[in-house]
Amino acid sequence: MSAQRARPARPHTALTDDGRRVREVLTYSRRGARMSDRQAQTWVRRHQEWWIPDDRFDWPGFDVGDHFGREAPLIVEIGSGIGEATAALAAARPSYNVLAFEVWRPGIAETFLRLEASGVQNVRVASVDAVWAMEHLLPEDSLSELWTFFPDPWPKQRHRRRRLVQPGFAGVAASRLRVGGCWRLATDWPEYAEQMRRVLDAEPLLHNLHRSVAPRWTERPLTRFERRGVRAGRPIVDLAYCRQ
Numbered sequence: 001m002s003a004q005r006a007r008p009a010r011p012h013t014a015l016t017d018d019g020r021r022v023r024e025v026l027t028y029s030r031r032g033a034r035m036s037d038r039q040a041q042t043w044v045r046r047h048q049e050w051w052i053p054d055d056r057f058d059w060p061g062f063d064v065g066d067h068f069g070r071e072a073p074l075i076v077e078i079g080s081g082i083g084e085a086t087a088a089l090a091a092a093r094p095s096y097n098v099l100a101f102e103v104w105r106p107g108i109a110e111t112f113l114r115l116e117a118s119g120v121q122n123v124r125v126a127s128v129d130a131v132w133a134m135e136h137l138l139p140e141d142s143l144s145e146l147w148t149f150f151p152d153p154w155p156k157q158r159h160r161r162r163r164l165v166q167p168g169f170a171g172v173a174a175s176r177l178r179v180g181g182c183w184r185l186a187t188d189w190p191e192y193a194e195q196m197r198r199v200l201d202a203e204p205l206l207h208n209l210h211r212s213v214a215p216r217w218t219e220r221p222l223t224r225f226e227r228r229g230v231r232a233g234r235p236i237v238d239l240a241y242c243r244q
């Protein structure tokens with residue numbers, strides 16, 4: 001599965017003609033990369049097996065199947081955090097390859113701990129920008145499912161353009177799904193939930209699997225972010241939109 005076309009530089013690597021870093025609109029903030037001792041030990045133990053180094057994404061002919069050592073239907077998770085949903089959902093789907101994107105390295109080390117605990121072998125984690133990778137590396141019609149749980153809400157008006165779910169990216173994401181493949185989302189931010197529905201209702205390649213919001217996806221484990229939202233009294237909204 002390779003996307004053979006010229007691609008622009010990954011975020012954080014593009015330079016202007018006079019050598020300055022290009023200012024980019026990103027869906028994440030750069031959090032510290034400092035790991036606890038336990039995280040650092042886990043990283044050393046597992047990263048060669050489960051992490052796809054950033055520079056591999058720059059290689060021509062990148063093929064995600066090569067990194068799993070097998071061809072299998074592909075599921076992508078964007079913003080896997082500490083891997084709570086990743087480990088549980090991947091364990092229930094051993095016949096799928098699960099590619100989790102998370103730019104925060106300590107979160108990836110935490111994810112490795114959870115993968116070890118659940119005994120799964122079908123997950124690989126990437127720390128490059130998922131928005132860039134979805135557009136430039138993953139071919140159309142290649143995903144069986146896409147998961148985005150509790151994406152950064154960017155509540156301030158001036159930051160809204162950093163939200164993941166907006167028209168341009170929704171079109172890319174929809175086109176990467178196979179017909180029948182679903183994009184499952186959850187958020188604890190009511191106004192973002194409304195934006196998601198507006199954007200995804202307007203995306204011609206998608207249809208809402210439910211007439212309105214989806215019932216809570218029972219397989220989705222309760223994560224730290226969901227608990228935080230519940231504690232703050234925010235309603236949790238699940239959505240499921242599928243490629244038509």
Ligand SMILES: C[S@@+](CC[C@H](N)C(=O)[O-])C[C@H]1O[C@@H](n2cnc3c(N)ncnc32)[C@H](O)[C@@H]1O
Nearest residue numbers: 027028079081102103129130131149150223225
């Ligand atoms: C609010 S957290 C939610 C984590 C997890 N899904 C959960 O439910 O606990 C969102 C995560 O998405 C990651 N993220 C946001 N945009 C991303 C992108 N474009 N590529 C990779 N990771 C991204 C952030 O680093 C952050 O850890």
